[in-house]
Amino acid sequence: MESWRQQPLVFWIFILPGGLWLLLFFMAPLALVWLFSFGERAGVIGIEITGTLANYWEALEPLYLGLFWKSLWIAAIATLATLIVSFPVALAVSFASRQMKPILLLLVILPFWTNLLIRTYAMIAVLRTNGYINYGLEGVWNGVSAATATVGLGALPAFQPLTLLYNNTAVIIGIVYIYLPFMVLPLYATLERLDRSFLEASLDLGAGQWRTFFNVVVPLAKAGIISGIILVFIPALGTFLISDLLGGPDSQLIGNVIERQFKAANNWPLGAAMSFLLMYVTFAVLALRSMFMNRDV
């Protein structure tokens, strides 16, 4: 492990390309945005770094603070929903036969092969008023209606399609759909490593399936659960595409506001300040995680 100390040249040759890449395309832009957050607009494209804190004060105005808060909530609910949907999926994959496992994993990862934008548009086709869900529901409804009519109970009133699109629920459904693999994969990884004899011991001691799940599986899968939550919560917090396409007029999230500052509103300093506030929230989440993970390991 210490050998790179004896071969500093080799070490630097290996570290150089990656290091340069990170420096040029990650650290430098980040530093630039950080500087912008202390600047003022000068003309149409110019930004003057004046060291002002005005952008931060503006970003903390009640209007934006409310949006921060709402984004936190939506991200939290969506993350929880993703967890609830993903757990059975991850369990099913980890208990599947050796031949089925790669196929099921492939199905989980398959959506990644399609562009995010296209996947989100696909959700519109599923959720809209004359989308697939409403089609399906209408079919069932008409079937039931025909049945009741023949039995002599009279037909049901005409089918009213559900409004599934352009509201907060649609945004949450969208986040769950887009980020599902990020939750399933870490959960699967921990469940796969989980010694089956713990589950058998629990059953053997008289616990049913549910108790075994909550008393043994969930606590022992904690590492995967936390990783999954982080991997879904952080991008969900900053999402703007999903809320833009699936959300309604009241579904604007902080990500949309930031995007607007950099594009339509052309207020880069304010956008930069908001971005950094969002990043601090992310850091807080990560700090919380390391606290949880270290407490009883």
Place this chain on the structure above:
Amino acid sequence: MSNGGRPMVQIEQVSKRFGNVAAVDDVSLNIAANEFFALLGPSGCGKTTLLRMLAGFEQPTGGRILIDGEDMATVPPNRRPVNMVFQSYAVFPHMTVADNVAYGLKVVGVPAGEIGPRVEQALAMVRLEGFGGRRPDQLSGGQRQRVALARALIKRPKVLLLDEPLSALDRKLREEMQLELVRLQQAVGITFVIVTHDQEEALSMADRIAVMDKGKMLQVAPPQELYEAPNCQMVADFIGKMNLVSGRVTGAEGTRLTIETSGLGTFELDRGYVPKGEVGIAIRPEKIQLLRDKPNGELIAWPGKIAQLAYFGDSSNIYVELESGLRIACTRANQSRQDSVAFKVGDPCWVAWQPGDYLLLDS
């Protein structure tokens, strides 16, 4: 026992196939209440599979299992009156020792007031008083094993299943735990079924032993009978050490047989029955005397010379090569300090045994 002499566990023509592998093949077996029963056999012979069928983790593909007279076919693992000590112990790492032991009571809704004292009692039984607050990763392997034991015993099962419970322990601790398990079994009066591939362990602990090979049950007998009267070559070879030579029955007068062997000449033997064709002749190494001079009298004796010595402290294994080329192992207790150096490789000697010490085995 209240069941009026009915066996606690009845295994009736049970088979288990995985694909085209018969892990357990048409096994029938009764285990009495309060018995300390051992399943013994080489790796892969199906011991764990049989035990897991008793626990309910595997379903037999044929036959049926009754526990205390009740057919277990439709009873899930959490409703069976049996508990298991896993080979890996499976002590829950996210719970304290006390929580581990209490788990089986909590999940079936035993009142909290009753759990505390019973946990104390169970921990005392396995000599872990004061360890309740510890986490499993703060315990040694032997202590973890005792937690697993307490966790199963607190349920007061009708049958306790143990899958190689001692194999992860070092030799000294293993011998200690063997005595401990026997003491516990007598104290709690529960039927124990223990899986092991260590024949000494089985011989020293069990009331009866079942020897398995390739999914089949070869012999079920008390330790002495298994050792002194194995019913086939496989059992004879697996239990203890054995000198085995193949032989052929060349004549029979009633049950008095004339047997021709490769290496031990031709002799007569009466075991009360007539086997067919090829047979095995076996003699335990400790039944063989090693002498400098030809003995007189009843003993069967062969001259040879010492081929190899293996010293074990309390005893030595001495391999004698007969003039026929046959190698005979004999075990000799080192009763005085000179005994271990009494013979050297190359010394001429005689091996001798009582005619009654021959075992006649079907092959």
